[in-house]
Amino acid sequence: MNNETNTIEEFAAQEYKYGFVTDIDADSVPPGLNEDVIRLISAKKQEPDWLLEWRLKSFRHWETMVEPHWQNIKYPPIDYQAIIYYSAPKQNSLLKDMSEVDPELLKTYDKLGIPLREQEWLAGVAVDAVFDSVSVATTFKEKLKELGIIFSSFSEAVREHPELVRKYLGSVVPSNDNYFAALNSAVFTDGSFCFIPPGVRCPMELSTYFRINAASTGQFERTLIVAEEGAQVSYLEGCTAPMRDKNQLHAAVVELVALDNAKIKYSTVQNWYPGDKEGRGGIYNFVTKRGKCAGVNSKISWTQVETGSAITWKYPSVLLIGDHSVGEFYSVAVVNNYQQADTGTKMIHIGKHTKSTIVSKGISAGHGQNSYRGLVEMKKNAVHARNFSQCDSLLLGDKCGAHTFPYIEVKNTSSKAEHEATTSKIGDDQIFYCKQRGLSAEDAVNLIVNGFCKEVFRELPMEFAVEAQKLLGVSLEGSVG
């Protein structure tokens, strides 16, 4: 086992690849949160009055709320007055094209493997890049516009399409929904906005790449995706942050709206800085994601690969309102070292003949703690609703934990919910079997873990699936033994 232990140490010493800091002038507000800060953020973004009022209302509500602590995660108290709520790279706020983007920023995204110059990007993916609090670039906008698709930063959408934003903002996640959603509603800075008009099938993947750069800042982005009747869209989200020894808060809100026969596929590969081997630093990823299948036959599918963050706490959910609507949740959550995750989904069946599928794969290594928490609710009128849930946990080593908290509430007699759960350990015998065929211990673990996650990976768009597999390998390196 000595040789294995050495490999573990080598890999554990490997650094987070995205941990660099970009040296760039930033325009920040002082740390702390009060109504003046919110007014300042709103003014900086030249927002209409209704939005400022909405923010202030959210903030006042947030002040009456208490931070929830029912989740199975532990962290020291967050000092909300120590956080910087707005930080933007200094640049001309209204860019006409990519050539106006600060070269330092372009370099940052190149380093991350996300080139923002359109001609260099893989054809077929449009990108919105969010750096700290603002969107710095959106590619392929013109091309999408020809189809009537709006894909822009949230701030731009507020300026250009206030009626759409106003109509849908908070329509899925109300500003008083929960503590972190209320905080986000008060201080959110940027994010992406997508609108797919009726009958249009978006010809390329839409993608937002989030990057936290400045120290002590929180990232509070807001994403809103609306697919009108018969529209279809696939959206990808990627995230990284520099290595810092202090925790940083990321409290985002994502709202999806699918009207009749519309389909939204939302994929996340979350690789925020997870903290170091001793659990110092890392991102608190406290996110509210919810989709509303408002129309008949609509479909919302969440796929997430969560490998980063010190703490991941989120439940991408679907409200199945339209009859025959479909909700899906495919998740891989990995915790290593001292990472913690409490994640899962809520499938709320309201319409008739609604269907949901939940496939959750939790992988725990090191001292990591991984919880699946899910709610499947079938309301009285949701006759003939169906759910299938599968929650599998894989343990590497004997210091980590896997927990499952499934809640099933069925309020009619014609609905059916199935729940399957397994917990397994990567066995020494499995690793030995692979070694006996010539594979190294790391390759063996990668192979076994990827096999375990297969059902989720195959839901990801091709290039992201490859990325996710590699990421998983890096996240778990050094966890054998």
Add this chain to the structure above:
Amino acid sequence: MKNKNMNLLEIKNLHASVQGNEILRGINLTVKAGEVHAIMGPNGSGKSTLAGVLAGRDAYTVTQGEVFYNGQNLLEMLPEERARSGLFLAFQYPVEIPGVNNSYFLKEALNAIRTHKGLEKLDAIDFLALIKQKVKIVEMDESFLNRPVNEGFSGGEKKRNEIFHMAVLEPLLSILDETDSGLDIDALRTVADGVNKLRSQENAIVVVTHYQRLLNYIVPDVVHVMKDGRLVLSGGKELALELEDRGYDWVHEEAGQTV
């Protein structure tokens, strides 16, 4: 330089224990290229321990002795290095790896071995051509190629899959650990036929078995009897028949002799 007279495996006074209990108590064995050796013995005599020690299973501690494989000090090699150098163990209990495609697994394995030999990796197309040919050796349905490694396989299918792995990886020294257990007579014949097709003047096979019946099909050059962690009797293929007739108890009296 590999020829019939070369010692592929040389075990000298090998002692090994599990959690302080000595299981192997001085094994001596020499296997030359081109030979098939059978190691027979009652349950608990240490046959599978020997197979495990040779493959590098870390549950065992070698306390004494030496093992040379193809001129190298085997005990200093990692399990994966042994495998890449052509040592193959057909498992008594093949392990399931859910979600991992059997042919993908084998491709990774073969390419690890080829890289070790300084050969280029096989691409997907060449590899597919290779396995489609090899799968015939064990008369396995091609559908097994795309199923997860051993998952949902019957006992017999698992054993057949082991020999399929052996066919693809083309090892120098194969150790078949109770490959016959759990096989019905038809499956036994197929598996044995497969093994026979893989015999050559360059490679060697050590068959570990409790029963003689496998040796009707895979005819050994030498048969060894193992008792209490030692090889107590060695002889030709007829020794296996005698063991079948008389059981293992009489070996006591004969111990130490070579027939």
